[in-house]
Amino acid sequence: MKFIDEYRDGEAARKLTDAIHRITTGNWTLMEVCGGQTHAIVKFGIDELLPDGVELVHGPGCPVCVTPLELIDKAIAIAARPEVIFCSFGDMLRVPGSEKDLFMVKAAGGDVRIVYSPLDAVRIARENPDREVVFFAVGFETTAPANAMAVWQAKQLGITNFSILVSHVLVPPAIEAILSSPQNRVQAFLAAGHVCTIMGYTEYEPLAKKYKVPIVVTGFEPVDILQGVYMCVKQLEEGRCEVENQYARSVRKEGNVPARTRIEEVFRIVPRKWRGVGEIAESGLGLTDEYAEYDAEQKFNVAEYTAEEPEECIAGLVLQGIKKPAECPAFATKCTPEHPFGATMVSNEGACAAYYRYRRDSIGEGRSASAGGKSYE
Amino acid sequence: MSEQATMAAACPIPISQYPQVMLAHGGGGKLMHQLIEQMFVPAFRNPLLASRHDGAVFRVAEGKMAFTTDSYVVKPLFFPGGDIGSLAVNGTVNDLAMCGARPLYLSAGFILEEGFEMETLWRIVNSMKNAASDAGVLLATGDTKVVDKGKGDGIFINTAGVGVIADGVEIGPERVSPGDAVILSGDLGRHGIAIMAAREGLEFETTLESDCAPLADLVLKLIDEGIRVNCLRDLTRGGLASALIEIAEASDHGIRISEREIKVKEDVRGACEILGFDPMYLANEGRFVAFVDKRDADRALELIRSDPAGEGASIIGNVASDANARVVMESRIGADRIVDMFSGEQLPRIC
Numbered sequence: 001m002k003f004i005d006e007y008r009d010g011e012a013a014r015k016l017t018d019a020i021h022r023i024t025t026g027n028w029t030l031m032e033v034c035g036g037q038t039h040a041i042v043k044f045g046i047d048e049l050l051p052d053g054v055e056l057v058h059g060p061g062c063p064v065c066v067t068p069l070e071l072i073d074k075a076i077a078i079a080a081r082p083e084v085i086f087c088s089f090g091d092m093l094r095v096p097g098s099e100k101d102l103f104m105v106k107a108a109g110g111d112v113r114i115v116y117s118p119l120d121a122v123r124i125a126r127e128n129p130d131r132e133v134v135f136f137a138v139g140f141e142t143t144a145p146a147n148a149m150a151v152w153q154a155k156q157l158g159i160t161n162f163s164i165l166v167s168h169v170l171v172p173p174a175i176e177a178i179l180s181s182p183q184n185r186v187q188a189f190l191a192a193g194h195v196c197t198i199m200g201y202t203e204y205e206p207l208a209k210k211y212k213v214p215i216v217v218t219g220f221e222p223v224d225i226l227q228g229v230y231m232c233v234k235q236l237e238e239g240r241c242e243v244e245n246q247y248a249r250s251v252r253k254e255g256n257v258p259a260r261t262r263i264e265e266v267f268r269i270v271p272r273k274w275r276g277v278g279e280i281a282e283s284g285l286g287l288t289d290e291y292a293e294y295d296a297e298q299k300f301n302v303a304e305y306t307a308e309e310p311e312e313c314i315a316g317l318v319l320q321g322i323k324k325p326a327e328c329p330a331f332a333t334k335c336t337p338e339h340p341f342g343a344t345m346v347s348n349e350g351a352c353a354a355y356y357r358y359r360r361d362s363i364g365e366g367r368s369a370s371a372g373g374k375s376y377e
Numbered sequence: 378m379s380e381q382a383t384m385a386a387a388c389p390i391p392i393s394q395y396p397q398v399m400l401a402h403g404g405g406g407k408l409m410h411q412l413i414e415q416m417f418v419p420a421f422r423n424p425l426l427a428s429r430h431d432g433a434v435f436r437v438a439e440g441k442m443a444f445t446t447d448s449y450v451v452k453p454l455f456f457p458g459g460d461i462g463s464l465a466v467n468g469t470v471n472d473l474a475m476c477g478a479r480p481l482y483l484s485a486g487f488i489l490e491e492g493f494e495m496e497t498l499w500r501i502v503n504s505m506k507n508a509a510s511d512a513g514v515l516l517a518t519g520d521t522k523v524v525d526k527g528k529g530d531g532i533f534i535n536t537a538g539v540g541v542i543a544d545g546v547e548i549g550p551e552r553v554s555p556g557d558a559v560i561l562s563g564d565l566g567r568h569g570i571a572i573m574a575a576r577e578g579l580e581f582e583t584t585l586e587s588d589c590a591p592l593a594d595l596v597l598k599l600i601d602e603g604i605r606v607n608c609l610r611d612l613t614r615g616g617l618a619s620a621l622i623e624i625a626e627a628s629d630h631g632i633r634i635s636e637r638e639i640k641v642k643e644d645v646r647g648a649c650e651i652l653g654f655d656p657m658y659l660a661n662e663g664r665f666v667a668f669v670d671k672r673d674a675d676r677a678l679e680l681i682r683s684d685p686a687g688e689g690a691s692i693i694g695n696v697a698s699d700a701n702a703r704v705v706m707e708s709r710i711g712a713d714r715i716v717d718m719f720s721g722e723q724l725p726r727i728c
Contacts, residue, residue: 001643001646001647001650004646004650008709008710009709009710010637010709010710010711013710013711014710014711042714043708043714044708044709044710044712044714045708045710045711045712045713045714046710046712048712048713049710049711049712089724090724091653091724093724094724114724116652222708222709222710348653348724356717357715357717358714358715358717359714359715360715360717
């Protein structure tokens, strides 16, 4: 398949791996921001091919994982209402709230539907004027244009029985939060290619300068990731700290301007709580006043919900790259994809789920050796 | 009613009276009698059914028999490459084939929802008739129930099947031994994606068809040619990954496969890339894995490839000698990973 096969080519991967080995002299810690990259790294075994001096830690870029617990509880409360048709992307349905997940709401009679686009939810609202249709609008900058478009379209069409439960988050503030933490050990970033396809990468230039870190906009296939790692290591070895674009076949410096325009029209920047991490200033998107009538939190009066994370779960530390999944005592014992403590074990793109799925044998053997060794706690 | 009239495309039930299924069609009275006499008996015409007995009575050969059952609930009822009727026949036929059995008789239980279109039922019954004839099995006995409107999803079908196993044929996970070649009979995931593409709400254009097909002839050919087949498993829900994991666990042997040897059609791969699915877990209805003694591997591959249902077959790996009953796959770029079962179904991802 074009644009896939050449980026999963064993020979190309081997050449890049050799090149990384050749240039690496120091010890470097790199973070891939996006959960899609984490998944590809573990699935294809990319980290196993790297020299000992290059460590990949996994970042906060899984939208399912960073959606705060209380927002899941809000979704569950709204979805359980008899007048509501609750629409969501599939992978949010399995995320546990404080007591249950959306699948359980569906089993108990709630009208919960999996859709493939927020515009499908707008169509459902048109077709069901006597019901309230709510779309669960989570994600990074990648999904923001489609969600903005849905709200914009609903307003154009005069649809009043449609609203969105918003938990949009932004990548650059999360990178800054990681870099400014005293526990930080990340020396370079693979920035998320799809986020930059929308937003461009000018936002990352001040970060690279201020914190003196290389940032390489990187794609999602094995060869992309290896090339991104190579470009990061090369900068680190040469003492440079620039923003570079590995994913040029998709990303332009200014991003996708019409998509950004629609986002800016519908959303404004707000503080946002990240699951396991806490509140980060200016790190999310919320609806502007002009679109406030489409805010499901207001419509269904759930804005005041609060929830506590399970104490044992170290998902917050995993999401910040401070710990790896194997360092959690509950990993693969008390916490499994069937009984997840935290969202990193639920989502396909969550670091804990990826390690559980592809690595748990080697982790079982190596747990005592690695536990605590590389963390700051 | 003449043979010609009953086998015509038109529905034989006097639709001027009953264009839709009524509760009384399952009530044991005149309407039910009419449904059986005018729809099921003529479609599945055979001496066992014609006897109008409470059950089918038939002679059995000496030796072993295989017996299996499966229920079919599928949405949409008709999809590219098949429908619930062909699925209900092929699924059960294939389960028998995986036991090394020659499928002989099927039962069919229909649970119909009040208001279900008679014309649609007729199309499904016709499809079952054709699938049964292709697979060489007789629909020997059946049952019909009708549930209140809103209490079913149009139609559910259960089929059970019996088949005979030739002397000396021993097939099952316990026979799997280190060194066995693992042969996959074709490309993965067509059924799963065809169903998804036809389902309301996912609008992408594809010419992809389900791989739904009977596998008994192909399997029996292997057995008749003296291939030492140790285990067979058809890949249905859960896909190749679940089938291999089940066999690894049941046989207590590890399995090593290579991602490079596993074929996936371009359309299926494209859909998987968009939705975030892994073809290893997609449903199939006409694919199987065979665990074959390594001395017979090349000959088995050649035989499977010579059959239309096995044209795309390949040897994807072998049974490992280590004690760890895991499935390990070498990725395209040469690193190893565990193949694990999914905890639920695959769900379309956010981005």
